[in-house]
Amino acid sequence: MxxxxxxxxxxxxxxxxxxxxxxxxxxxxxxxxxxxxxxxxxxxxxxxxxxxxxxxxxxxxxxxxxxxxxxxxxxxxxxxxxxxxxxxxxxxxxxxxxxxxxxxxxxxxxxxxxxxxxxxxxxxxxxxxxxxxxxxYQWGIYYRKDIFDLLELEEPQTWDELLAACGKMKANGVTPFTIGTKFLWTAAGVFDYINLRTNGYDVHNALTAGEIKYTDPRIVATFDNWETLISECGFVDNHASMSWQDAIAPFANGDAAMYVMGNFSVDGYKNAGLTEDQIDFMPFPTIDPAVAPAEEAxxxxxxxxxxxxxxxxxxxxxxxxxxxxxxxxxxxxxxxxxxxxxxxxxxxxxxxxxxxxxxxxxxxxQFFDRDAPAAMAKAGMEGFQEFMLDPSKKMAVLERLDTVQEEVYK
Amino acid sequence: MTHAVSPQSDARPQPSWMKRNKLAIAPWIFLIPALIFFAIYVVIPIFESLWLSLYEWNGLYDAEGNSTATWVGFANYAKLWDDPNFWTSLRNNIAWLVLYMLAVPLGLFIALFLNQTVTGMRFYKSMFFFPFVISQVVVGLIFGWFYNPDFGVVGTVWKAVFCEETTNILGNVTFTCSRPAPDILSSPEWATYGIIAAGLWPQIAYCMILYLTGLNNVAADQIEAARLDGAKGWKMLWYVVVPQLKPATFIAVVVTVIGALRSFDMIAIMTQGGPFGSTNVLSHYMFEVAISEYGERYGYGSSVATVLFGIMLFFISYFLWRMYQDEKGGR
The missing domain is CATH 3.40.190.10 (Periplasmic binding protein-like II)
Known part of the structure; x- marks a missing residue:
């Protein structure tokens, strides 16, 4: 009343x-x-x-x-x-x-x-x-073309090429990826892409609709790939205390070479002093060739x-x-x-x-936090951040997300 | 036909009811505006919130303006019991309560230190009081930068000690560190303590000013008498000065407890409850589940609010009871 x-x-x-x-x-x-x-x-x-x-x-x-x-x-x-x-x-x-x-x-x-x-x-x-x-607008990987040229790297098309490129960057003192996860959603972008490339669009939708569990073997496979990305490529230190704008700083300085982001970020790169010749865009590489390409838009x-x-x-x-x-x-x-x-x-x-x-x-x-209901999106993105800070907590995080999922979609 | 009324009998008409009860009514008339606003903005919302905690509601009305809430009874509270985020928040609330209490003795010592007559003392006092005057939001921002492992004080000191300046692949200056700088606000173990430390800064200033005014009222003759009896140092402080500061201590404890329980601004500014919910306290968790972008669970948020209300009620009742006892004793 x-x-x-x-x-x-x-x-x-x-x-x-x-x-x-x-x-x-x-x-x-x-x-x-x-x-x-x-x-x-x-x-x-x-x-x-x-x-x-x-x-x-x-x-x-x-x-x-x-x-x-x-x-x-x-x-x-x-x-x-x-x-x-x-x-x-x-x-x-x-x-x-x-x-x-x-x-x-x-x-x-x-x-x-x-x-x-x-x-x-x-x-x-x-x-x-x-x-x-x-x-x-599209999402994908924005990268430093000048660094790629210096290291004689091509745009990686496949997962293995990406990991190989990362190896070369690390050998030359370049952190492969920058990211700022303070506000959580940037981590969801990385998760979405690995998931879309590992399992495809239907699994993304089924997951955000609450039809499959987070401990489902397909989602665990996504997290395994993510763990590989963290160990073999790696993200900048201290990403949990940076916003997405803060994370542009190592990218602009040449300490990090790639950024999984949406197209709205191009303005930010240009404001940080980068020119169009220094930055370029590539689609997120294929992980499983059998999975049809789907994108975040x-x-x-x-x-x-x-x-x-x-x-x-x-x-x-x-x-x-x-x-x-x-x-x-x-x-x-x-x-x-x-x-x-x-x-x-x-x-x-x-x-x-x-x-x-x-x-x-x-x-x-649409994006993890627009496709999943609010409560699930929040818990999910917190889980992604926790996983990125400590990949050994993978199963604990996924199990907790299952509990939240049960609660949210009941 | 009118009768001439004799001046003696029925000289004055019976005074009106209002006039007879003037003394009893006047206070209420003056109180009415305040009571109305207090009811609208405090009392009624408390009961609304209690009531809402028994519903599941996403905060929306349908097109006709009917609420879309559904009655769930005590289900929200059952959910709270199983919600790890709720327990984290409660634990953090307790950490806040305990550590925030440090503001009381620290405030006392700064007050004792500043309670001297030296040239420019007013200036020093105002400098110490300064953090209480600036907004909590500003304090949070400043400490957030202070802790920043890249460009903050922490990061700069760390770089000076553990890092080497090198140039990266593009020839830009960068740092390679033998160990990574501590990222206090992103560490689930340390972030809460980092925020509490930031919160203590203005709170100590607040306690200090309470004690400074209290120290003005310490009876000089008692100090003198104690000194003649040979008391000095800690004994003088503990047995002579502190008992006289009892009213100031009481107020300092009250404002510190309440300040600790309503710590919201700093958390919202410094971490938004992160990393992954580990710095949440009940007041921020309630905001997060109900009002924030990913919230929309008003019933659940209200049940968090109810728990916080219960905790506050416990302390506030105790304080009120103490004040009442003191007043009775004073008469």
Missing amino acids: FLKLKTATAAIALTAMAGAAMANDLVINFDDLNPGPKKGFEDAVELFKSENPDINVVVNINDREAHKTAIRNFLTADAPDITSWYPGNRMAPFVDAGLFQPVDDVWADNGFNEDLAAIKATMSRDGKIWGVPYSY PADAFFIPTNAKNVENAKKWLAFVARPDVQTQWNKTIGQLPINSKADISDDKFIQEGFALLNSATGLA
């Missing part, structure tokens, strides 16, 4: 602020205040306005972390017509609570089932499609809340943001990849390589 009371108070407070809503509005809550993403979004809004002069577009931009908290209130208390959010398991609580509307008709009417086919499974839950993505999307007041306008916006020309322009501004297969990409070399990589992928994982 008191729960209702709280909603009511929140609702009163928020309606007071949003009192000026007019008939033909479109209220959009967006979640990125960083200059690039903000400009990409605002440019798109301007274009949308010029194409739909009769619609009064109201935009609320918040920063990412604040948005994550605010969305839990505004979906009930004062829903916008459109909100940005993430697909995969991150949308599950809202879908399950009935706070998002299915948008299958938008997909059908605009041919998105073909143009956005790669991401469709990720946007679906309970047999319905819940949103429209506007951008994603977290997407950002728009959703229509159930309580949206201008659903027609909202659907116009969804159709608009997935249009090839809009996705082309938007992603050029923010330096990411368009999802619409008909869109063009910028001539940035990382974007080009990422585009080629993701187009040849057979499955696109």
Whole structure:
């Protein structure tokens, strides 16, 4: 009962602020205040306005972390017509609570089932499609091309080539990998890739959906490979006290040569003084050639809340943001990849390589912490960090994750 | 028709109920605003939280504004019992309580040291008091850098002792160490003590200022008398000065216990409960499971809060009882 009371108070407070809503509005809550993403979004809004002069577009931009908290209130208390959010398991609580509307008709009417086919499974839950993505980016290994050239190394294609390359780096005093696991999720990136290469996309999904155990022989095999990577390649010391930005320092100084990361990190390398000639991108090497290549490609999307007041306008916006020309322009501004297969990409070399990589992928994982439910993701990532600090705890960590899994998915 | 009323009989109308009970009512009228806010922000949330700990709830309402919580009874508490993270947090809470108590004697000794008349003493006193004035968040940040094995004081000293400056493959300066620098905040064994040490810094300053004011009230004639009787050094301190500081000691213990139990800012800033949950305390664990990005378990978080509330209640009741006893004795 008191729960209702709280909603009511929140609702009163928020309606007071949003009192000026007019008939033909479109209220959009967006979640990125960083200059690039903000400009990409605002440019798109301007274009949308010029194409739909009769619609009064109201935009609320918040920063990412604040948005994550605010969305839990505004979906009930004062829903916008459109909100940005993430697909995969991150949308599950809202879908399950009935706070998002299915948008299958938008997909059908605009041919998105073909143009956005790669991401469709990720946007679906309970047999319905819940949103429209506007951008994603690739993960992989960013490496120091100058160090590779000095050591006469080629981009390793296979696991053995990678381990051999690591041996050569270590012999020359270079730590193969940098990473900063203070905020945990970076370790999940490494885990996801070893798992995707060892077992493939279906096992990734089954694991994050709670269908297979962490002590399953396939997952243990993933951890065995990871242990090999730690002992034969190795990560920088003190990674548990570094953020991902801190971990750029040894990479920029030439102490470490590779970094398993997402494409958003390129800005960081350039800010640390590296030029495009010094850094390059390669896909994570194959471990088992029989496993079809799948990649990490977290997407950002728009959703229509159930309580949206201008659903027609909202659907116009969804159709608009997935249009090839809009996705082309938007992603050029923010330096990411368009999802619409008909869109063009910028001539940035990382974007080009990422585009080629993701187009040849057979499955696109969102990321461990977006595919697994929150409680599982937290425990899992803590386990990954613990394992990285002390690989001998492997089985203890996996057994604990099994207990958590039982609890979370029951 | 009106009667002329005689001035003697019924001279004044019966005073109103309000007027008669003026003395009894006035305090309550003045208290009402505070009571209303205290109820809204403290008392009611306590009961809400207790109630919520019996539900499983991800913090969401459905589109009509109905809560999606489901009643689970005491299941959250049963889960707590089997949750290793909860026990780690509780153990850390106890470590905080015990080690934080060091702030009381240390504060006393600094206060005794500073309780002299030397030129510029006010300046030294304010310097010692300084850490209490800056925000806990800032203290946490500073100590976080201090402990950093790469660029912090710890790292720099270590490099000077155990490392050699060399150039790496690209010709950039780097360090090769005979043994790796200690990474205090990433070590599951040491991180909690590292944070407590950071927390002690402002807490000692707080106790010090309490004792400094207490020392102002120490009766000079008693000191004088004790000196004539031949007391000095430790005996003077223990039997003459410390008993007179009893009120200050009491307050210092109270604020230190409460400070230890609500240690949240430092942990949030320095480790976020990591590495892998080994520096969590109950207050941070409650935040983590309920409100943080990977939380969304409000019922479970409330049950952690309830346990913390129980522990606090134990101490606070004891302190209140002591204060009540003292007041009774004082009359």
